[in-house]
Amino acid sequence: MEIAGKVGVITGAASGIGRAVAADLARRNVRAMALVDMGDNIHAVAAEVDAVAGRRVAYPFQGDTTDDAFRASDEVWASLGRGDWLEAFDAHPRIGEKKGGAWSAQEQSGTSESTDETMTAMASANREYEQRFGYKYIVCATGRSGDEMLAMAWQRLNNDPETELRVAAEEQRRIMQLRLMKLVE
Secondary structure, three states, X not given: OOOOOOEEEEEOOOOHHHHHHHHHHHHOOOOEEEEEEOOOOHXXXXXXXXXXXXXXXXXXXXXXXXXXXXXXXXHHHHHOOHHHHHHHHHOOOXXXXXXXXXXXXXXXXXXXXXXXXXXXXXXXXXHHHHHHHOOOOOOOOOOOOHHHHHHHHHHHOOOOHHHHHHHHHHHHHHHHHHHHHHHHO
């Protein structure tokens, strides 16, 4: 698997296999990684990993709870920039499209009860959004109806590009948190 440019979370990173995996990922040009472990030496391990990479790639977190892993993922997400965020946005199907994996389908299930009129308007909002901002409309769809997501799209079209990028990045962070929760449930 190609790992260069990817982002990851390594648990048990202060020793043994976790430490070895972190160093290997640094050599393979990973973009960033959260190192989560209870060990007192996790910060020293992060410094070693950064030295192997020749730049900051490791974000250490001392803890052993799901909350610690979520904090780690949030810090890594916040450390990334526009290009990284746009890459993540591009991996999503547009709201209302029937593409994507099982998680996307489940997350967008609020559109299943939407009228044809709402879905036609959503397709139009998606196109207008992409023309204005240059990337897909990103919204954390879980628990939202098609009408609600459509209203949000029209409202967000009023944002300036810098503000909207931050709003979209926060929506992507929320999606990431929900998906991490699915992994640990």
